[in-house]
Amino acid sequence: MDAKTLNTLRERLPEAHLSKRLIRQTEHVSMRFDVRKIELSHFYWENFDLMPKALGVILKLTLLMKRSCANTLRYRLRQYDIPIERLPPAFDGYRILHLSDLHIDEILDGGEQLCQTLAGLEYDLCVITGDYRFDTYGVHEETVVRMSRLMETLECPDGVVGILGNHDFIEMVPDLEALGITMLLNESLAIERDEHRIWLAGLDDAHYYEVHDIARAMADIDASEPVVLLVHSPEVIEEAEAYGIDLFLCGHTHGGQVCLPGGIPIIGNARCPRDKLSGRWRHGRMQGYTHRGTGSSGLPVRINCPPDITLHCLKTSPVLSAEQ
Ligand SMILES: [Fe+2]
Structure with a gap:
């Protein structure tokens, strides 16, 4: 990381957050090149090449590789009405385009089909719940080039x-923000309509880097106003519900990416109940949505789990039941 980027991040983030992130990033790179440095407490199959390689061999032997690759470009548009009890009427019908896990530098057609699909949609806000890059380390120049093209489509x-x-x-944050993306690193942002507000709170990664800080993200938020929390993975659900979050938007699991018939995930790669691995769910008074991923990771293939483009339409509603 260059000195200018480091200074910018130092001015913005608590020292404990930034140093933990940087140390763990360095450890992660070491581990990728030396398996003796693997910490079992942070072992995830997604960080190792063995599984994608084995999957690739199986798909080639079963003649399923071509179809599985083509599936990664067959985007499924999912649209949901999300009733929120305390939503101000000014936000009734507010549309949030939710993208996640783009892994955009390995999308097989360079993002052409994705941009075409998005070009016809109307929405008020777009949120992206993490994982822009395909690999978990290395350069990110191609990621930024492809995100730049995508940003031209998002209006x-x-x-x-x-x-x-x-x-x-x-260190990707300044480059993504230069494209016009507002990145939330345990921070919040208010959206106003007719002198009423809803809030977006966004956490840094809770899954691998464990640098989320919901207290800091919620510090500026008026407790009487609705909050949409952006989290990469469905793994801080209890904490979020205790903070009174109205809507929890996340991704990371890819809905399994390679699934059994009926979209049943084989592997979820997240510390959460299986009913939180994909799609809509509820925990107490909090509603949630785990995105199935717009891109693919490990190997650019999908089986029984189409790539997801989601539109959430917020609605005013009466009191919701307390438990799912
Ligand atoms: Fe992820």
């Missing part, structure tokens, strides 16, 4: 807001 009055995932290094 909405309240802009594009993002968070980091476990495939992203913190």
Whole structure:
């Protein structure tokens, strides 16, 4: 990381956050090149090449490789009405485009089909819940080039807001913000309509780097106003519900990416109940959505789990039941 980027991040983030991120990023790179440095407490199959290689061999032997690759470009648009009890009427019908896990530098057609699909959509805000890069380490120049092309397609009055995932290094933040993405690193942002507000709070990665700080992200938020929390993975659900979050938007799991018929995930790669691995869910009074991923990781293939483009439409509603 160059000195200018480091100074910018130092001015913005608590020292404990930045140093923990940088140390763990360095350890992660070491571990990728020397398996003796693997910490079992942080062992995830997603960080090792063995599984994608084995999957590739199986798909080639079963003649499923071509179809599995083509599936990664067959985007499924999912649209949901999300009733939020305390939503101000000015936000009734507010549309949030939710993208996640783009891993954009390895999208097989360079993002052509994705941009075409997005070009016809109307929405007020776009959120991206982490994992812009395909690999978990290394350079990110191609990621930024492809994100630049995507940003030309994303048009909405309240802009594009993002968070980091476990495939992203913190030094990517200035480059992503230079493209016009507002990155939230345990920070928040208010959106106003007719003197009423909803809040977006965004956490740094809770899955691998464990640098999330929900207290800091919520520090400026009026407790009486609705909050949409952006988290990379569905792994701080209890804490978020205790903070009174209204809507928890996350990704990371890819919904399994390679699934059994019916979209049943084989591997979720997240410390959460299986009913939180994909799609809509509820925990207490908090609603949530685990995105199935717009891109693919490990190997650019998908089986029984189409890539996801999601539109959440916020609605005013009466009191919701307390438990799922
Ligand atoms: Fe991830």
